[in-house]
Amino acid sequence: MSLHCSLLLLCVTRLVSPSSALPFEQRGFWDFALDSLENGGLMAMMRDEEEISGSGELPTPDVPMCPFGCHCQLRIVQCSDLGLTEVPKNIPPDTKFLDLQNNRISELKENDFRGLTNLYALSVRNNRISKVHPKAFAPLRHMQKLYFSKNLLTTIPKNLPSSLVELRIHENQIKKVAAGAFSGLGNMHCIEMGANPIQNSGFEPGAFRGLKLNYLRISEAKLTGVPKDLPESLHELHLDHNQIQAVELEDLSRYKNLFRLGLGFNHIRNIENGSLSYLPMLRELHLDNNRLTRVPQGLPSMKYLQVVYLHSNNISHVGVDDFCPRGFGMKRTFYNGISLFENPVNYWEVQPATFRCVGDRFAIQFGNYKK
Incomplete structure (x- = not known):
């Protein structure tokens, strides 16, 4: 069996683990940069930085600045725990990882991620987001990982990037998953959507149509039975802590x-x-x-x-x-x-x-x- 998202610490099938799988808990931004490290991606970026610093060349005047209060290094932009109420401006266009967790952001607007076509992973975990513009993710054509847990969403955001492989959207206020909610996400392998107040009736027919998931978790919800019409491709299904x-x-x-x-x-x-x-x-x-x-x-x-x-x-x-x-x-x-x-x-x-x-x-x- 071959899985295409190496960071899926819980999505990779563990056949003989002594304990049940737990929801992904991101304690630091580097938790979901580890997959790049394992695959050599982050190391390659580090080598690029060393070559630049060792070449003796001075930075060019058009090098993008880091947003105020954030930390930018190796195409990683960390803006967590800053009390931000909106996505900061002037994010470097070559950013691969953007960390916005543990802030006070309440809305993702249309142009918040303009120009970030190289973004690989985005974390907006533990904010107050209840509104997402339908075109907010349009520039993120190569994003594979989206960490949206611990917010105030009531529905699945629209127009998620077709390149998305992993979606963590647990601990929101989602009560309904509409038909076609994941339309166009043929590359998706993992969805974590536990701890949402969703009942069996909250899944409309066709809600998961087109998905070829390996891993799905709908724990700590309000299910009274096994949901119908989940993806046939599933290797792991977690429905613990329900009714x-x-x-x-x-x-x-x-x-x-x-x-x-x-x-x-x-x-x-x-x-x-x-x-x-x-x-x-x-x-x-x-x-x-x-x-x-x-x-x-x-x-x-x-x-x-x-x-x-x-x-x-x-x-x-x-x-x-x-x-x-x-x-x-x-x-x-x-x-x-x-x-x-x-x-x-x-x-x-x-x-x-x-x-x-x-x-x-x-x-x-x-x-x-x-x-």
């Missing part, structure tokens, strides 16, 4: 490419028989902190499943065939993580053969149940 009560037979039928499914911290009582059979490539399944009373049926037939989180449920019995198939060689990969702690099951009553397809005894986590 989902059941997984019905057709809920997962579109997602045959899923490697990782996160349904932890919901209200799930039932997973309809046969639901998991639509996920032949699944490696990791998170069903912890729900209300299940039994191990979901269908796990033994999942040849590649390696990690199953079932802790903090109401499971009182574990059968000898709940996890492993009976036939020899039917499972391609052994489990390396099964969590069953904080369930009312007597672990000493579980037959040892129950975990015959587990690679290591330390992979099984039971613990004591305390009500």
Whole structure:
């Protein structure tokens, strides 16, 4: 599998991670400059600077100035934590990374990014933006990463650049995703839109039409069921911290490419028989902190499943065939993580053969149940 956005620290499929994926938390501007560093892009820019400084040539008079209060170096412009109420003027036209996070900007205007045709990544995280002009992103023809979390948006901004690969728009006030909201974004691989007050009815039919996502997170929302018509291309789907009560037979039928499914911290009582059979490539399944009373049926037939989180449920019995198939060689990969702690099951009553397809005894986590 090849992913085209190297910074997707959470978008890259982690098949055997011991914990569930968390939302991207940008603590500093360099957090999303790391991908350029890894791919040599930032190093190339640094070499350019060294060649210029080592050549003995004086700067030309037309070198663009850095906006007041900002820090400009190596085509990176940092204007964070300055109390700005609007996008600053005179941003150098060769800027690759623009950091505007942690300010008081309330609106993105039509000409705010004029001339920034080389911009690769933009962070407006943690501002007060509630309004975006339909043409605000028009000059950003090569932008691939947009960090828009912790603002006051109520809808997906219009006319996002077709070059966009990664969109982080969690912790806004989005209640509705209209049909065609992501139209023209055929290069998009990752969308993080958790912590928005969106219900199932908030997704209009065709909301994700045309997208070929690898990663989608809609956690900490107000979902009561698995949303319909999500992109079939998904490798990771995270719907944790919602109000989902059941997984019905057709809920997962579109997602045959899923490697990782996160349904932890919901209200799930039932997973309809046969639901998991639509996920032949699944490696990791998170069903912890729900209300299940039994191990979901269908796990033994999942040849590649390696990690199953079932802790903090109401499971009182574990059968000898709940996890492993009976036939020899039917499972391609052994489990390396099964969590069953904080369930009312007597672990000493579980037959040892129950975990015959587990690679290591330390992979099984039971613990004591305390009500």
